[in-house]
Amino acid sequence: MYTEKVMDHFANPRNVGEIPDADGIGKVGNPQCGDVMWLYIKVRDDIVTDIKFKTFGCGAAIATSSMITELAIGKTLEEAKKISRQDVAESLDGLPPQKMHCSNLAADALRKAIEDYETKKAAKAKA
């Protein structure tokens, strides 16, 4: 049902963990739906320099979390914001149709983390 790439990212997920002094955090999903993703980012000069995730969910949810960390790291915020669900799914050589929402979840989590960073930055600039 899953591609080799999905299984690889599920079996050996990259960048699992939390960043205690994260610059932005994106939390999406709901335990009732069976998947929750928390994404932590560090940002320097508008570039994602570090990224970690924690995920409660199925194999696809864990694999898409792992994949989005690889796609986002080293990117500028503008580039990172443009990573779409299709980008996540394609990087994994595809996902089963009933699991496509997992790639949505991952892309949403990243955008939320960036939003969180930008909101905090704007608040700091005002203060």
Place this chain on the structure above:
Amino acid sequence: MELARKHVAALINADPRDIVFTSGGTESDNLALKGVAMYKGRTEGHIITSVIEHPAILESCEYLERVGFDITKLPVTREGLVDAAELERTIRGDTVLISIMAANNEIGTIQPIKEIGRIAQSKGIPFHTDAVQAAGKMPIDVKKDGMDLLSLSSHKLHGPKGVGALYVKKGIKIEPMMHGGGHEHGLRSSTENVPGIIGLGKAAELAKRDFEPVTDRMRSLRDKIIDRIPQLVERSYLNGHRTNRLVNNAHFRFDFIEGEALILQLDFKGIAASTGSACSTGSLEPSHVLLALGLTHEQAHGSLRLTLGRENTYEDVDYLLEALPGVVSKLREISPFNEERPMGASEGGSCVH
């Protein structure tokens, strides 16, 4: 074929003439429910069943409801048991059928079928039981247990797929669904699936012959799993009833992790298991059986069903018990939730699709 009929009958202590061969458990359930309810074109009446039945029963009931029948779906306790006294209170003057499964396919809970059989008999209402999971794994005696109709399936007895049987006690009024050349005493017209039927007959013969050693061993393997997992893995919980339970079923839930991820990880170790229910894997909705036990969605998502086959050994169980704690820990390390940060329903937003 008549020898196969004898073997199937012997497994449940029925008269061979009361065995109707079908294409499987689903057809047997459909024939029992629709055949009895819609006898001679009847379109109204009351049917009692439970919320944790197999979809073949629940969907047939929904169909009958659309036709005009009233359906009562009895709730179950936290262990998955139907309350026979409550069932008795639900019986009405126009109740035409009671259908309660012998044992549940997901959590293995064995229902009080003898008691239900007695109640049905005393009220003169036909009693059907879906014994697809139970046949060959627990003693079933249609005469002593007061059953009027019973469904079973070949592949659950290690026989070939695509064949099953329905026991219909002599005198039970039932309408065929397949009309034609009058095969199977007119109850199921269609050229018989002879190879399948012969296979089912053999499977039933072996299930009866080996019943005691096989079920004794399964029970002891199951008990080891059920006793050891809560000791080995923190925050793991048994689903279903501890003792009123199929000899081959162990069903657990684990806090903070999700079932599909768990079965995939076990698969890497060469252990085949299933979650919510094998039939609904792929759908995002947790199993209707687990929700009926009163589990929340998030609890139901973290479930694992382990079933034993007759080939499983003590070594297999030891291997499972060795592998499982590490697999659960690995997934818990990835999970954002833990004891300090339990998952709440309030967490996050709506489901993303």
